[in-house]
Amino acid sequence: MNHVLSVHIDYAGYSDKEPIIKDIRFSIKSGEWVGLIGGNGAGKSTTINTVLGLLKHHKSAIHFGGQNGHYGYVAEQPIFYDELTLWEHMKLAAAAFEMKKDTYAEKAEELLHAFRMAHVKHELPQHFSKGMQQKLMLILAFLVEADVYIFDEPFVGLDPQATQTLLEYIDKACQRGAGVLMSTHILDTAEKVCDRFVLLDQGRLIAQGTLTDIRQQAGLSQGSLYECFDRLQGRECV
Numbered sequence: 001m002n003h004v005l006s007v008h009i010d011y012a013g014y015s016d017k018e019p020i021i022k023d024i025r026f027s028i029k030s031g032e033w034v035g036l037i038g039g040n041g042a043g044k045s046t047t048i049n050t051v052l053g054l055l056k057h058h059k060s061a062i063h064f065g066g067q068n069g070h071y072g073y074v075a076e077q078p079i080f081y082d083e084l085t086l087w088e089h090m091k092l093a094a095a096a097f098e099m100k101k102d103t104y105a106e107k108a109e110e111l112l113h114a115f116r117m118a119h120v121k122h123e124l125p126q127h128f129s130k131g132m133q134q135k136l137m138l139i140l141a142f143l144v145e146a147d148v149y150i151f152d153e154p155f156v157g158l159d160p161q162a163t164q165t166l167l168e169y170i171d172k173a174c175q176r177g178a179g180v181l182m183s184t185h186i187l188d189t190a191e192k193v194c195d196r197f198v199l200l201d202q203g204r205l206i207a208q209g210t211l212t213d214i215r216q217q218a219g220l221s222q223g224s225l226y227e228c229f230d231r232l233q234g235r236e237c238v
């Protein structure tokens, strides 16, 4: 199977002092949903920022594969233009990715409906709640058929229906062959939906693989993802 993303980070950080993350290597195949797991400050966002090429101080090789080279990214904090409505944001994204008018119109209405945002499509996102701003980011990400989707803590602020809708959209994206990297603290959800996991602690990779692999590495044959992560924290990866 093709890799849609391969990540090889020797080190990365925000200054030329001691790096924040070191020796992080993993890849994502077409159709795979990978959970990036770690406690507060473990280095999840730093890893994502390195993958996105946003850090100045790094030694890394990041390769995006796939068919069209498009990726979708949803940051931990919503990012938007204060003076553009939700609908204008969507039109801008469609124009940037040169989407066909018919494809766009159908997809746009479907997403607005699915995320229950049709009633505010002509409103400014700065007046939205945190969850609604998060939904705007998700709608923009799913508007374009990307080869890779990267989500940093996507569930924060979402209500249960929006969470379900997001899970369904990610699942559909994987079914058509996209790869997904998703950082989250919601380990019971991650355990249910992700195919594989990358576990970080203090800027280091401490384990990776399927739940079965992680259980083996933690020595807990029936352990939950949380129990395995709890056991593995503080150890170096083999």
Ligand SMILES: Nc1ncnc2c1ncn2[C@@H]1O[C@H](COP(=O)(O)OP(=O)(O)OP(=O)(O)O)[C@@H](O)[C@H]1O
Residues within 6 Å of the ligand: 014, 020, 038, 039, 040, 041, 042, 043, 044, 045, 046, 047
């Ligand atoms: N912009 C920045 N400048 C300097 N240091 C930073 C910056 N952003 C994060 N760090 C540091 O990098 C380390 C890892 O942070 P990071 O945000 O990658 O963790 P995280 O796993 O995403 O945590 P959380 O779950 O709390 O979001 C922390 O020690 C943090 O203080």
